[in-house]
């Protein structure tokens with residue numbers, strides 16, 4: 001019987017659940033190896049933390065662990081309803097607000113180690129943080145994909161800590177009353193990418209699909225809709241997705257370094273992002289958003305509960 005203590009927060013509407021006690025002991029070594037151990041030996045705990053009846057498809061979990069590097073305050077492994085994420089921008093802002101709530105960090109700068117690299121966090125106040133993400137880049141521009149039931153769709157493939165397909169155009173308005181249509185179109189595009197063998201660099205799976213449209217707010221630059229790996233849409237503008245967008249804008253010469261890009265989500269929440277140039281045409285994105293702690297719970301595993309490890313699809 002393992003009880004898990006968690007703190008819930010939302011970052012611009014997108015939930016994060018940070019495990020603060022009772023999580024699996026993944027041992028030492030690189031975080032990428034610890035993700036493999038998590039998946040091989042403790043995947044039932046991922047399901048228990050994220051899936052219904054204790055969680056939801058939109059939830060991203062964060063397991064804090066010891067970093068391998070002395071310059072990092074903690075290591076963090078992100079996971080969701082379908083598996084494990086390389087990085088998570090909204091999740092990192094949620095972790096920062098949670099650590100601040102627990103009194104474990106003060107406003108200021110610290111680093112976190114993730115399976116895909118070290119990220120910086122500037123905690124501005126209890127609810128606001130800027131994430132300095134891993135180096136991001138556009139891998140391929142104007143990639144055509146033939147999507148059954150939709151037709152030919154063109155998009156850019158970019159890395160922002162996860163692999164994204166940034167679709168040119170959108171199938172319908174980016175509003176919540178079109179959520180099913182947007183999700184359906186994004187799922188079809190993702191399946192077509194898989195079937196046609198279109199991937200990120202080194203065969204990296206493209207598991208996030210992003211549509212763009214004009215922002216609704218006068219002071220925002222664009223609105224997005226992001227399909228996450230497990231089929232849920234991101235309520236926030238997606239930190240890694242916003243990083244991928246900045247990489248494309250930078251590659252097209254459409255956004256200068258240190259210039260704010262206000263990315264609005266499908267629910268109207270926002271991140272403010274900018275970048276500095278890095279080597280090889282890559283950029284280092286800085287994404288600012290707000291997170292609010294909204295719950296604290298012990299996840300109980302009662303003997304005989306048939307859904308102790310979540311309801312599987």
Ligand code: PYC
Nearest residue numbers: 088089090238239240
């Ligand atoms: O903010 O990077 C992000 C993210 C990835 C999946 C859900 N949110």
